[in-house]
């Protein structure tokens with residue numbers, strides 16, 4: 158496998174970082190996960206825009222322009238002869254330097270990106286998944302796609318230990334998002350989701366969910382909902398680059414409506430299918 162390292166391509170096994178690396182020691186970096194269908198990127202521009210937004214927010218200087226990164230990422234797929242479904246993981250850290258909390262001077266960012274195969278989870282997409290609820294204990298800048306993922310990791314692990322797919326996070330009783338996806342409630346034919354504030358990651362698939370809803374004439378309300386509202390939901394679903402648009406059929410062991418993916422969710426999934434696959 159060939160990976161992108163800084164702005165060059167190299168064999169995966171030749172990549173070496175010193176042990177004093179800011180991503181490793183401080184989680185001092187940002188990242189993206191980009192989906193590929195049939196050898197082509199989905200939402201590439203949206204992901205690149207968000208990467209630059211995240212990097213700017215934490216003052217990491219990226220070694221390329223948006224256009225240059227687009228070309229580098231396309232070359233990455235060519236070099237690996239990617240023709241099927243896959244994902245690219247890209248991260249940019251503040252670089253390698255003796256361990257000191259303050260920024261090192263004149264040290265370039267460490268950037269790498271690699272591609273791995275990822276097939277669609279058709280079973281879950283068709284039948285839906287279970288979730289748990291967890292208090293959202295993250296910081297106030299969740300719009301930055303930061304490498305600091307400890308709360309997300311702990312929440313998703315707890316979901317797994319309950320036989321569930323995701324953890325729905327809530328702050329003061331209001332649902333923000335999931336540990337690695339955005340979440341939506343459907344009631345009386347309308348969609349409700351947390352507004353795109355600093356308290357959630359502004360998902361690239363979320364942008365599409367809003368567009369699909371507009372196209373289908375389904376009201377898309379950027380209005381939060383509470384954990385109690387979940388009991389009254391007709392449907393619940395989540396979205397992310399790896400999960401696509403995924404029906405949620407249970408929360409904390411209680412089924413949503415009749416426990417089957419709902420009509421609105423299925424309509425949105427059909428739009429996604431047309432747009433992406």
Ligand code: PDD
Nearest residue numbers: 190336337338339358360361362397398
């Ligand atoms: N996660 N919210 C959080 C906290 C996320 O980590 C993600 C993505 C999303 C959805 O964003 P998008 O639609 O752009 O994928 C929302 C990626 C897939 C991950 O960390 O693996």
